[in-house]
Amino acid sequence: MNHQGIGASPGIAIATAHVIQPLVLTVPTTSVEDAHRESSRLRKAVETAVQQLKTIRNLTAKRLDEDHAMIFDAHIQMASDPEMLRQTDAILATERINAEAAYDRVAQQFQTMFEAMDDAYFKERASDIADVRQRVLAALLGVPLVDPATIDHDVIVVADDLTPSVTAQLPRTFVHGFVTRTGGRTSHSAIMARSLQLPAVVGITGILDHVSTGDLLLMDGDTGIVVVNPTDDTIATYRKKQADYDAKRRIWDTFRDQPTITADGHHVELAANIGSPDDMPLVLRQGAEGIGLYRTEFLYMNNDNLPTEHEQYQAYKTVLEQLPARKVVIRTLDIGGDKQLPYLPLEAELNPFLGHRALRLCLDRTDLFKTQLRALLRAGVHGQLHVMFPMVATLEELRQAKALLQECADELEAEGVPYEREVKVGIMVEIPSVAMLADHFAKEVDFFSIGTNDLIQYTFAAGRMNEKVSYLYQPYHPALLRLIKNVIDAAHANHIWVGMCGEVAGDALAAPILLGLGLDEFSMSAASILQMRQLFSTMEMEACKRMADACLGKATNDEVKEHVEHFLKRR
Amino acid sequence: MTRTVTITDPSGLHARPVSLLVQIANRSASECLLHFDGKQATMKSILFVMSLGIPSGSTITLEVNGDDAASVLADMVAVLREHRVIESL
Numbered sequence: 001m002n003h004q005g006i007g008a009s010p011g012i013a014i015a016t017a018h019v020i021q022p023l024v025l026t027v028p029t030t031s032v033e034d035a036h037r038e039s040s041r042l043r044k045a046v047e048t049a050v051q052q053l054k055t056i057r058n059l060t061a062k063r064l065d066e067d068h069a070m071i072f073d074a075h076i077q078m079a080s081d082p083e084m085l086r087q088t089d090a091i092l093a094t095e096r097i098n099a100e101a102a103y104d105r106v107a108q109q110f111q112t113m114f115e116a117m118d119d120a121y122f123k124e125r126a127s128d129i130a131d132v133r134q135r136v137l138a139a140l141l142g143v144p145l146v147d148p149a150t151i152d153h154d155v156i157v158v159a160d161d162l163t164p165s166v167t168a169q170l171p172r173t174f175v176h177g178f179v180t181r182t183g184g185r186t187s188h189s190a191i192m193a194r195s196l197q198l199p200a201v202v203g204i205t206g207i208l209d210h211v212s213t214g215d216l217l218l219m220d221g222d223t224g225i226v227v228v229n230p231t232d233d234t235i236a237t238y239r240k241k242q243a244d245y246d247a248k249r250r251i252w253d254t255f256r257d258q259p260t261i262t263a264d265g266h267h268v269e270l271a272a273n274i275g276s277p278d279d280m281p282l283v284l285r286q287g288a289e290g291i292g293l294y295r296t297e298f299l300y301m302n303n304d305n306l307p308t309e310h311e312q313y314q315a316y317k318t319v320l321e322q323l324p325a326r327k328v329v330i331r332t333l334d335i336g337g338d339k340q341l342p343y344l345p346l347e348a349e350l351n352p353f354l355g356h357r358a359l360r361l362c363l364d365r366t367d368l369f370k371t372q373l374r375a376l377l378r379a380g381v382h383g384q385l386h387v388m389f390p391m392v393a394t395l396e397e398l399r400q401a402k403a404l405l406q407e408c409a410d411e412l413e414a415e416g417v418p419y420e421r422e423v424k425v426g427i428m429v430e431i432p433s434v435a436m437l438a439d440h441f442a443k444e445v446d447f448f449s450i451g452t453n454d455l456i457q458y459t460f461a462a463g464r465m466n467e468k469v470s471y472l473y474q475p476y477h478p479a480l481l482r483l484i485k486n487v488i489d490a491a492h493a494n495h496i497w498v499g500m501c502g503e504v505a506g507d508a509l510a511a512p513i514l515l516g517l518g519l520d521e522f523s524m525s526a527a528s529i530l531q532m533r534q535l536f537s538t539m540e541m542e543a544c545k546r547m548a549d550a551c552l553g554k555a556t557n558d559e560v561k562e563h564v565e566h567f568l569k570r571r
Numbered sequence: 572m573t574r575t576v577t578i579t580d581p582s583g584l585h586a587r588p589v590s591l592l593v594q595i596a597n598r599s600a601s602e603c604l605l606h607f608d609g610k611q612a613t614m615k616s617i618l619f620v621m622s623l624g625i626p627s628g629s630t631i632t633l634e635v636n637g638d639d640a641a642s643v644l645a646d647m648v649a650v651l652r653e654h655r656v657i658e659s660l
Binding site for chain 2: 070073074077078081082083084110113114117122125129310313314317
């Protein structure tokens with residue numbers, strides 16, 4: 001039977017299930033004679049817990065790194081926290097009850113206090129307290145804690161939830177993945193799983209009702225699918241999928257830390273398109289040479305209200321500091337059209353795609369726009385920030401946007417808030433007016449990024465969401481290629497770089513044409529980067545130049561496609 | 572001895588620097604207090620300090636009473652500066 005959860009860490013695993021039952025500790029309350037004895041018992045239990053945590057800490061430092069091990073330093077401090085002990089002692093002295101009951105109460109109070117905090121970061125600390133509390137109580141009650149280190153055969157671990165301490169102890173040689181009932185992509189365990197490159201699926205409600213230790217399990221950490229007692233056919237299919245993928249990965253992995261270079265030594269940049277900081281682990285694993293497009297709409301869409309300057313600053317900073325030496329292009333708000341915000345009512349328009357959206361909206365709602373610009377400027381100190389304006393149609397709009405950016409910089413300067421003075425500013429080239437007048441625009445920006453999704457829409461006057469006219473989405477059409485060539489030539493004449501962040505950038509068939517036309521940067525979904533890098537290593541710039549020239553003279557999309565396919569086969 | 576600092580880290584006083592401050596406090600025999608917004612917490616307790624939930628822009632006062640007050644305070648300020656929780660002076 002198939003179960004669907006959240007794919008938290010990629011990879012396929014097929015092994016016997018090892019179910020870790022949730023530890024339910026019953027904490028009795030009893031009257032005692034000797035409060036001092038209870039106090040000693042507690043301290044001994046704390047000492048035991050601290051020793052266990054020290055072992056786990058060192059194990060984690062060896063298996064992973066210092067950063068992950070430091071979680072356990074905090075756990076050690078929580079276990080031996082003098083305030084916790086002082087409060088417990090006070091209860092023991094006045095109420096004369098057993099150490100378990102007194103400690104449980106104090107720990108619960110702290111846990112509740114943290115759970116009630118607004119800040120998501122501090123709220124999460126409640127589960128750290130819960131983990132420590134369980135450890136100390138188990139020591140007091142003499143209940144052995146789950147010791148995953150005793151697993152001695154190939155398994156997939158199944159549990160209600162996996163605390164960081166348990167995850168850290170999973171023996172890599174035998175544990176090939178884990179599945180949990182609760183949790184999401186950003187829980188401690190999921191994060192550790194990705195660092196350990198251990199397949200993980202989380203958030204499968206009811207899984208514990210369907211799996212017993214000993215069942216054969218198949219899990220896919222990409223799709224979040226878990227199959228209990230799969231058929232031989234299913235196993236064979238997944239094994240093949242796994243083998244194919246492993247073989248390709250091995251080849252692509254060799255390209256991870258390489259720059260992108262053609263067979264005749266021409267260098268281009270392969271960057272990643274992202275929607276949120278959560279996308280970064282894959283970006284880094286795929287050896288992206290930068291972020292070519294950070295779509296900021298998700299900050300606005302996954303929210304009940306406008307994201308504050310602080311929230312935005314945090315998100316941008318997180319991305320910038322993970323790639324401090326590489327360029328990070330962040331696009332300002334691009335809503336309207338198909339992307340609506342429930343809390344920001346915009347007048348209904350007859351034609352939203354051609355309407356009051358993106359930069360037009362921002363130049364009108366400068367309150368909104370300046371909040372974002374401020375957050376960007378402030379975050380800019382953490383890396384190589386490139387601010388990009390979408391939907392620019394005229395020079396006046398560009399100049400207005402740049403003036404607002406300068407206004408924000410001046411305000412931050414006056415407020416004494418640190419911000420990036422050398423921020424780079426560029427534009428999406430997606431409206432034909434800009435593509436045609438690229439020579440003028442190139443003089444007023446630091447870079448261009450061609451947004452083919454919308455450029456194709458506007459050039460062929462056909463909505464990409466409309467099935468009836470989707471045949472007019474013609475990414476190899478010579479009209480489009482000529483526009484692209486104009487943009488690239490204008491950019492280079494004015495010594496600025498030009499990239500592409502639309503879907504065409506990740507298209508293997510378009511790659512040789514774009515390369516031949518002189519595109520400097522290709523920004524795509526991170527998952528495609530390594531295979532594209534391998535593809536570029538087989539191409540010759542000079543041959544692609546000649547081939548692209550020929551394409552410009554064609555008359556239809558199909559003629560160009562045929563020409564490129566022929567070119568690729570002939571090599 | 573006291574030292575007053577302003578938290579400039581947009582995340583406020585978060586767990587990593589708190590953990591390091593608590594380590595320093597626990598290595599010393601001196602009394603170590605953190606004053607914030609009329610409240611005070613012993614810096615030997617990570618739970619107490621974290622529960623203050625000190626946000627960005629706050630002014631806090633570190634108080635250390637004992638023989639090694641000067642070096643303890645210096646260590647604490649160094650940690651806060653290193654983790655960019657406060658600005659370098």
